[in-house]
Amino acid sequence: MSRGSTPLTREETTSILLGDLPGAGLPDLVYADGPNGVRGVAGATAFPSGLTLASSFDLGLAERFGEAVAREALAAGRNAMLAPGLDIARVPRAGRIAESLGEDPLLTGEIGGTIAAAFQRSGVLSVPKHFVANNFEYLRTGRGSLERRSAAIDVRVSRRALLELYAEPFRRVLVKYRAAGLLSSYNRINGEYASESAAILRLPFEEWGWRGVIVPDFIFAVRDDERALLAGLHLPALGGMAGRSREMVEGAPAELTDRLAEDVADAMTRAGVHPASPSTEPLDDRASQELAREMLEAGSVLLKNDGLLPLDLAAASSLALPGIEDPAHLLVMGGSAAVTLSPGRIEPLAAPLTRLLGDGAVTVVGGTLGDVPLPTLTVEVIATVRDAITGREQTLTLPEFAMPDPPAGVGADWSATLSCSFTPTESGDHRLALTFAGDARLRVDGIEVAEGYREASPMIAGPDYPLQAIVPLEAGRVVTLLVEFDSGSAITIPPLGIRPGFELGLLGPGDTIQRAAEAARAADVAVVVVGRVSGEAMDVDSLRLPGDQERLVEAVAAVNPRTVVVTCGGGPVLMPWADRVAAILHVWNPGERFAEALTRLLFGLAEPGGRLPLTFAACEERTPVSSPDRYPGLDGVVRYEEELLVGYRWYDAIGEEPAFPFGHGLGYTTFELHELTVTEAGGQVTGTVLARNTGSRAGKVVVQLYTSSPEPAGHPPRSLRAFGTRRLEPGESTVVPFAFPVADLAAYDEIGGRWVLHGGRYGVEAGLSSRDLHARTELPVEGRILQPSDR
Known part of the structure; x- marks a missing residue:
């Protein structure tokens, strides 16, 4: 075994596996959480959430985000990022849904892989998380104090669903984009802890041919250190040796320890990791801050628009801003992906609106509305x-x-x-x-x-x-x-x-909602900002807006038909009031440049470029996981019985109408797709579709390509296979090309333990969402059994 061209000694091998990398002549890994920016660093840019970036469907933007986060990480003395988040959005109420990249494995893998590659080009080790099937927070670490913590949730999932859906984003990021790190999750999978399961830890190596280093999540991921070592967990913890001992390492088979230490050394070399430099905190990266604004504009999703947006300065000379006056609690999610806000960089929502419209034009009706704690009840x-x-x-x-x-x-x-x-x-x-x-x-x-x-x-x-x-x-x-x-x-x-x-x-009762309605009645336009907090260590209690925010929306909409509702939050929001407002703009967790970006979006200085990376349900009782055995589980066991039918795939399979489908987003113009062509040769599927801007403004089109299998049993009705974005002037047309390996169409055969490309004619559809499909054709494919190298 070797460290580059230099063989590792037995002592160096032991040092590596005890987490003492400098003892083997390797740089120490200084980690930071990073799905939404660099956590725990003074002055770091609070970017919009990962879902915002996924909503952009923009690989170029993802690359720039990865470069910016790596630049700030290095400036803060960190050389390893626990990012990107690749957990599939299976549960709409999942607390950490914001830090990952949606419900589709292709979109998650491509956006995430682009981020990871940008990290490592900058010399920062990318450690994607959480491997694997970590899709909600309930019982993720069990219950009880540290010494008495009970078993974590046990995810019962089929091999096919695990490989095709939950592990697939990781495969793309590790193999195609060459991320050299991996973070194993807290949960159990089919009875074994992910961090102690040879079947899980060896999967990337034995089935994907990956080389890299696996580290466990914080504190609770490893319950039996020796079992984890023997299963193939490279490092014992995120710093230090936790419960792993020298005797444990030296007593393990040399063949195993040699291989694990070599993996670590190889990963450090491939990622170009250097010793961390001293921190230059507080950071103040102006380019990153501008990128945060651009990301929010590119990822905000215009869900509904009855023609009100973009606002006309002449027709919107007065504007009411009722509701949440200070949205600081909504800017970032909670937990290890929460970037510390720099107060001096956070503008009040009204400030850029006032600069644009003039003094006296904006009426702010604040109060304590929002998802915030209240004054403690003082009573015996x-x-x-x-x-x-x-x-x-x-x-x-x-x-x-x-x-x-x-x-x-x-x-x-x-x-x-x-x-x-x-x-x-x-x-x-x-x-x-x-x-x-x-x-x-x-x-x-x-x-x-x-x-x-x-x-x-x-x-x-x-x-x-x-x-x-x-x-x-x-x-x-x-x-x-x-x-x-x-x-x-x-x-x-x-x-x-x-x-x-x-x-x-x-x-107690107050007059905030009454005053909000009065201000809205007197204004040309009302913009209501509402939202829900979420984050690590919780799942939201309901998809509805908490507190009295729904009453606020309804009261304002009742007196002003020109009402825009701006929703903030990590995941889907139920909107029973949607048909009573003129426009709905969803901005996720918008980050530190919310105020300026919102003004630009409302008045058409920027276009809302986002398309939903996950489905918005019409009601809480009708989702893929609306039975207790699927979520939150029974007796510590949750069953992924929906198999591959997660998100839009479930809605398509049962004919359920969502409030807003996967891929939906309106922008400020309209598009049509025509002339879809597709061929397969040499293991690659290639084709084109013609996109045309049919509206009166320039805008961004997000072309989505879906396929359906000729073998319907067990297959989703349609699956996303490719996507592309273009900006078109009014009346302009362009050809949007696409390409993907034909092996992406394969299905895992659990009985035979192999990947099968079913022969027949695959349906191919191009659309602007999973439900807005404009062009269709078929692709004949010859069936065969795939070899590992084919994938």
């Missing part, structure tokens, strides 16, 4: 606290409805029941917000109004994750509030300030 509270291990209870009286820590004498695993009575002084809707880490249930007069879990709130960085409820109360009538809490889901990491606890906030 009776609390009964139980130690989960000893069973001992104690009762105490608290001056406010909060318990950030258990009382003395209670261990790390505990539960509590808190109750109080109070008498409202006003009648009307009261807003409750429970901010907590653990499992919690909120009851009002004995009726459950909210229930959820959080591993932490906030999680490492980013916003709090409040659990909200709106309850009508009557003045003078005594109300009983009850919170049932268990520390179970919470994790405890004292150095990061992460621990179980909770507080209940209350806000």
Whole structure:
């Protein structure tokens, strides 16, 4: 074995596998989280979320993003990025959906691979995550304190779905784009932890021919260090040796340890990793900040437009901006992908609008609307606290409805029941917000109004994750509030300030919505900014807008037909009010340049260039995972019984109409596609389609190519195979070429353990979304069994 041309000694091999890379003459790996920018670095650019970039369908933009993040990482003294995120958006409520790249394996793999390649051209090791089938947060690390943490969720998934859907983005990024690192996930897969499973850890090497280094996720990914080593986990942890010992490494088979150490040395060489330089924090990369604005404009999705957008300066001389005055909690997601905001770089939403329209033209109606914690309820509270291990209870009286820590004498695993009575002084809707880490249930007069879990709130960085409820109360009538809490889901990491606890906030009736409606009635146009927080360590409790934001939208739309709703959030949002507003613009987690980009998008100084990388459901009860065994699972087991029918594939298969389909986005002009041609030769499928701008403005067309199999059993009705973007002037036409390996059409045969290219005539369709298909043809393919080298 060797380090380049220099053989590694036995001591160097042991050093590498214990995480001491300098001991073997290799640069130490200094990691940073990076799906949305460099986390934990003062001044780093808070880019829009990964989903925003995926929405652009723009590989050139993805490359520039990768270069910018690598540049900032190196400036901050980091030489390895835990990015890109490649987890398929299987569960619409998944908390980390924003840091990955959508529901389709091709789009995820191509955008992610372009980012990874840009990292490594800059000398930064790309470590894509989370390998594999890590598609939601519930029980991802189990329940209980660090010492007593229970087993993580067990994902039961077929070999075919694993390879064709969940592992496929990783294959593209590792093989086609040559990412040299990989982060293994927390969850179990068919009974084995991903980080301890030889079947999972050897898959990239034995089936894809990859060479690289696999490291485990933080703390909880490895439960048995020796088992993980023998299964093929290269490094023991993200820094340090965790529970891996010298005796463990030296006692393992030399053939295994030699190979693992050689993989690490080879990965470092291929990625061009050099010793990390001293940090130059705080960063202030102006080019990155401009790119953040450009990315948001390219990835914002115009879901609906009744002709109102883009706004005409002459017809929109006055503008009401009701709702969330300070959207800071919506700019970034929470958790390890949350980039710290630089307050001096965050403009108020009204500032660029006022610069454009003039003083007095913009009316801001703020308030506490939004997905934020509320002032803690100050009232006498009776609390009964139980130690989960000893069973001992104690009762105490608290001056406010909060318990950030258990009382003395209670261990790390505990539960509590808190109750109080109070008498409202006003009648009307009261807003409750429970901010907590653990499992919690909120009851009002004995009726459950909210229930959820959080591993932490906030999680490492980013916003709090409040659990909200709106309850009508009557003045003078005594109300009983009850919170049932268990520390179970919470994790405890004292150095990061992460621990179980909770507080209940209350806000009485106010006139914010009334004032918003009055301002909207008096304005030419109303722009309502609303949103929902999400992130690592939680899944959202509902796809609806939390709190009273739906009431706000409806109140404004009722008095001004020229209402634009701007929705922020990591994933899909339910929009029961959609038919009552003129336009809907979805901006995901928009990052630090939100204010300027929003003004440019509203007034046509930039075009919303995004197309949905995941499906927006019409209702919560009709999604591919709307049964408990599929999500969140039963008895710690979740079954991926939908097989390949994730996202748009499920909607197509059962004939369900989504609110907005995969690939949808309107822009500010219209397009038609014609003259689709396709041929196959030499293992490549190639073809062209003619795109024409039929509108009156220049704009971006995103051409999407889908195929359907002649062997319908077990196959999705259609799958994305290629995509391309072009900018066209009014009336302009252009030929958009595409190409992909014919092996991409193959299906995995579980019985034979092989890849099969079914023979027959494949349907080929070109469209502007998975439901807006303009041109169709067929592709004859000769069937055969594929060899590993074919893929």
